[in-house]
Amino acid sequence: MNLKPETLSKIDEVITHYPTKRSATLPLLHLIQEDVGHLPPDTSEWVAAKLELQPINVLEVITFYPMFRQKPIGRRHIKVCRTLSCALLGGYKTCATFEQEFHTHLGEVSPDGEVTVDFVECLASCGTAPVVMIDDELHEKVDGAKAKQLSDQIKAEAKKR
Amino acid sequence: MRAPEQHRIIFKHIDEPGYTNDIGCYLRNGGYEVLKKAVSRKPEELIEEVKKSGLRGRGGAGFPCGVKWGLVDRKSGKPIYLIVNADESEPGTFKDRYIMHQDPHQLIEGTMISCFANNVKQAYIYIRGEMPHGARILEKAIAEARAANFVGPNILGTGYSCEIFVHRGAGAYICGEETGLIESLEGKRANPRIKPPYFPAVLGLYQCPTIVNNVETLCHVKYIAEHGGAEYAKIGTPGNTGTRIFCVSGHVQRPGYYEFPAGTITMGQLLNDVCGGPLPGRKFKAVIPGGSSAKILRFGERFKGKRKVGTELVDYDWGVEDVPMDFDSLGMIGTMGGSGGVIVMDDTVNMVEALANINAFYSHESCGQCTPCREGSLWMKKITSRMVHGQARNEDAALLKSVADQIPGRTICAFGEACSWPTQSFIAKFGDEFKQYPETKKTAKPVDAVALV
Numbered sequence: 306m307n308l309k310p311e312t313l314s315k316i317d318e319v320i321t322h323y324p325t326k327r328s329a330t331l332p333l334l335h336l337i338q339e340d341v342g343h344l345p346p347d348t349s350e351w352v353a354a355k356l357e358l359q360p361i362n363v364l365e366v367i368t369f370y371p372m373f374r375q376k377p378i379g380r381r382h383i384k385v386c387r388t389l390s391c392a393l394l395g396g397y398k399t400c401a402t403f404e405q406e407f408h409t410h411l412g413e414v415s416p417d418g419e420v421t422v423d424f425v426e427c428l429a430s431c432g433t434a435p436v437v438m439i440d441d442e443l444h445e446k447v448d449g450a451k452a453k454q455l456s457d458q459i460k461a462e463a464k465k466r
Numbered sequence: 467m468r469a470p471e472q473h474r475i476i477f478k479h480i481d482e483p484g485y486t487n488d489i490g491c492y493l494r495n496g497g498y499e500v501l502k503k504a505v506s507r508k509p510e511e512l513i514e515e516v517k518k519s520g521l522r523g524r525g526g527a528g529f530p531c532g533v534k535w536g537l538v539d540r541k542s543g544k545p546i547y548l549i550v551n552a553d554e555s556e557p558g559t560f561k562d563r564y565i566m567h568q569d570p571h572q573l574i575e576g577t578m579i580s581c582f583a584n585n586v587k588q589a590y591i592y593i594r595g596e597m598p599h600g601a602r603i604l605e606k607a608i609a610e611a612r613a614a615n616f617v618g619p620n621i622l623g624t625g626y627s628c629e630i631f632v633h634r635g636a637g638a639y640i641c642g643e644e645t646g647l648i649e650s651l652e653g654k655r656a657n658p659r660i661k662p663p664y665f666p667a668v669l670g671l672y673q674c675p676t677i678v679n680n681v682e683t684l685c686h687v688k689y690i691a692e693h694g695g696a697e698y699a700k701i702g703t704p705g706n707t708g709t710r711i712f713c714v715s716g717h718v719q720r721p722g723y724y725e726f727p728a729g730t731i732t733m734g735q736l737l738n739d740v741c742g743g744p745l746p747g748r749k750f751k752a753v754i755p756g757g758s759s760a761k762i763l764r765f766g767e768r769f770k771g772k773r774k775v776g777t778e779l780v781d782y783d784w785g786v787e788d789v790p791m792d793f794d795s796l797g798m799i800g801t802m803g804g805s806g807g808v809i810v811m812d813d814t815v816n817m818v819e820a821l822a823n824i825n826a827f828y829s830h831e832s833c834g835q836c837t838p839c840r841e842g843s844l845w846m847k848k849i850t851s852r853m854v855h856g857q858a859r860n861e862d863a864a865l866l867k868s869v870a871d872q873i874p875g876r877t878i879c880a881f882g883e884a885c886s887w888p889t890q891s892f893i894a895k896f897g898d899e900f901k902q903y904p905e906t907k908k909t910a911k912p913v914d915a916v917a918l919v
Binding site (some may be wrong): 322323325328329330331332334335354356364365369370371372373384387388389390392393394395397398415425426427428429430431432433434438441443448 | 505554555556557558559560562564579594595596597598599614622631633635636637650651652653654655656672714715716717720722723758807809811815820822824826827830831833916917918919
C-alpha cells in the first residue's frame with residue numbers, strides 16, 4: 306500500500322477518536338479510497354494489520370457498503386439519484402443522458418477514461434429533484450438539458466488537460 | 467381555510483441572506499447563550515424540561531425523547547454515549563441536510579446541551595457518506611466550538627468535559643436504524659441488533675448505555691432548554707408538540723421544506739396553499755406522508771372513525787386533504803408521520819411503476835441478515851420489475867401481497883415493516899390498477915411519459 310504521508314497521518318489521528326481500534330474501519334477505508342481512488346486488493350490485509358483485526362473483518366465491511374469500490378473508476382464519478390422523488394421528475398432520463406454523452410454503461414469506466422456513471426439510491430435532496438453528485442458536488446434540478454450541459458463542462462475540462 | 471403561517475424555530479436561519487455557517491455568525495445571532503445557561507443548571511432539570519416538552523423524536527418513529535433519555539442505564543458505571551443520527555436516508559426526507567450545511571452550530575449546541583443533561587463524555591455524529599461537505603462543515607464547526615471552549619475539556623470552566631467526533635457512513639440506508647448505526651460505528655457491517663437485549667439505552671455502543679437522537683430532535687432540545695418545556699409544549703397540539711418540518715417532493719408546484727406548529731396544518735393546506743397545488747393540467751392522485759416506507763394515501767378515499775379532542779370522543783370524516791399532519795392523526799388513518807417526507811404523485815403516474823421503484827430501493831438496502839426481509843424485498847422487486855419490463859399477470863397483485871404479508875413481525879428490525887408497507891398499501895389502495903396492468907401495458911404510452919423503473 307503506497308499512501309501519501311498526509312493520508313498516513315490522518316489515519317493515525319482518526320484511530321484516536323475511538324476507544325476500540327475496530328471503529329476506525331470505515332474512516333480508514335474512506336481515507337484510502339480518497340487517496341488511491343479505489344480500494345486496492347491489499348486493503349483488507351493492510352487495514353487489518355493497522356487495526357489488529359482479521360482481513361475478513363475488513364473485507365466484509367468493504368463488500369457491505371455501496372460507497373466502497375474495489376475497482377478503479379473514471380476521473381470523475383457521476384452519481385445520479387434513482388429513487389422515487391427524483392424518478393418522478395425524470396431521474397431515469399438524466400441518467401440515460403450521462404450514459405449517452407460519455408458512450409458508457411452504468412458502473413463502467415467510459416471509453417475516454419473520463420467518467421463512471423452510477424445510478425444510486427436516495428441522495429436526500431428530494432425537494433430539488435432530480436439530483437446528481439459529481440464527485441463531492443451536489444447538482445440540483447438536473448433534467449436532460451442540464452445533464453447535457455454538465456457533460457459538456459466535463460468534456461471541456463478534459464480537453465484542457 | 468387558509469394554511470397557517472410558517473413558524474420557523476429550527477429552520478429560523480435556513481436560506482436567510484447573509485447567514486453563514488461559521489461560529490462568528492452564530493454568536494452574533496445569540497449562539498451558545500443557551501449552552502452557557504444550561505451548564506449552570508442541574509442536569510436532571512434539563513431532562514425534566516425535555517420530558518415536560520412532550521418532544522417526540524423527529525427521525526421517523528416519533529418516540530418521546532424524554533422517555534428515551536429516561537430509559538438510559540445510569541447505574542452501570544459504564545460511560546454513556548450520545549450518537550447524533552445524521553444518516554438522513556429515508557427517501558423523501560431532506561431536512562437534516564440543511565441544518566448541517568447551513569446552521570451546524572445549532573446542532574452542536576443542541577448536542578452539547580443533551581450531552582451535559584445526560585452526563586455524556588463522548589458524542590459521535592454519524593453522517594451519511596453522501597454528504598462529504600456536510601462532514602467537513604461539521605468538523606470545522608466542532609473545531610471552532612472547541613477553540614471557544616464550548617466543546618472539549620472543562621467546558622466554560624465547569625469541570626465538565628465532552629468531545630464530539632464526526633463519523634462518516636458509506637451509503638447504507640440501514641445505518642439509519644439505531645442498532646445498525648451502532649454496529650457500523652463499531653466498524654462492522656450494519657446488521658441491526660435484536661431487542662431485547664440490545665436496547666441502546668442499556669447495551670448500545672461498545673455495550674455501554676447509548677442515546678441515539680436525530681439531528682432535528684437535538685435542535686429542538688436546544689430550543690426547549692432556552693424557552694422551557696412548558697413553553698415549548700404550547701406550540702403545536704397536545705401529544706404533538708413543537709414544530710414539524712415537512713419535506714415535500716414530487717409532483718407539486720413548489721416542493722421544499724416547510725416548518726409549522728405540529729398538528730395545525732392539514733394535508734390539503736400543505737399541498738395546495740403552501741406548495742401551490744398540482745402541476746398545470748394535472749390532478750393529485752396519491753401521497754406518501756412520512757418517507758417512502760409510510761403507507762400510501764389515495765386522493766378520493768375517506769377516513770371515518772372517532773377521535774379524542776380534549777377529553778371528548780368526536781366523529782371524524784376526512785378526505786386525504788382534511789387529515790391533520792401530526793403523528794397521531796396520520797397513525798389513526800393507517801399510515802404514519804414518520805420522518806416528515808411527503809412524496810406526491812399526480813395522475814400521470816402508474817402505481818405499479820411507482821411501487822417497482824420503491825421495491826428496487828428496499829431490496830437494494832436490505833442488510834440481508836433476516837431471510838424474510840432479504841428474500842421478500844428481492845422478490846417484491848423482481849415481481850414488480852417483471853410486471854413493468856416483462857409480462858404482467860392478473861394474479862401478480864395477490865402474489866405480491868402474499869410475499870409482503872409474510873415479512874413484518876418476522877425480522878430483527880423495523881426494515882421488515884418498512885419494505886412491506888409500500889407493497890401492502892399500494893395493493894390495498896390501488897388494487898384495480900394492478901389488476902388492469904396487463905391491459906394497461908397494451909396501450910401505447912405517451913411520448914413524454916416518465917420512466918420510474
